[in-house]
Amino acid sequence: MTTVPFTEVLKVCWANKNNVQGCIRRREYFLFTLWMIILSFLIIIALCIVALIAALITGTPDAPSAILAFANLILAGFNIFLSIPHTIRRCHDLGLHGAFWLLFFIPLVNVIFGLYLLFAPTKFENNPYLKDKLFPTSYYVR
Numbered sequence: 001m002t003t004v005p006f007t008e009v010l011k012v013c014w015a016n017k018n019n020v021q022g023c024i025r026r027r028e029y030f031l032f033t034l035w036m037i038i039l040s041f042l043i044i045i046a047l048c049i050v051a052l053i054a055a056l057i058t059g060t061p062d063a064p065s066a067i068l069a070f071a072n073l074i075l076a077g078f079n080i081f082l083s084i085p086h087t088i089r090r091c092h093d094l095g096l097h098g099a100f101w102l103l104f105f106i107p108l109v110n111v112i113f114g115l116y117l118l119f120a121p122t123k124f125e126n127n128p129y130l131k132d133k134l135f136p137t138s139y140y141v142r
Contacts, residue, residue: 006031020085023093023122023129030118032086036079047071090117092129 009031016022024032051064058064088098094117104110124130 010035016085016089017082018085020088020098022089024086024089025093025122026090026118026120029086029090029093033083033118036083040075040079043075044072087117093122093127094120095123095127095129 009028012028047068051068054064054067084101087101087104091098091100100113103113122130
């Protein structure tokens, strides 16, 4: 089975960040999710370092923590904005309607559904969404 290189996954996912048509396979969804987690972690570490330096310079720990909280809120919104189309396309890959991404707003169900998205195999039989693929057909060989 042919696999998509990691850099190709990032290029295609970024180019289709607002596209909810088509499908992405389990590996592409996992790699994009992993990339978003790593990138968010690095940004949070950088923000913490900046907040620590600002607290040491000003002598007041409250102002940098408020800025850090606001920056984390913006980062969370950015992550949600980027992950919605990818989650919808992964739902399409599983033969589900794209509105299933709303399950992420239900506590505890979101964990189970997230694990399902990460580990469930592609549904090839009776899947109307598989005709619109973001990657070449060779990547969809069973």
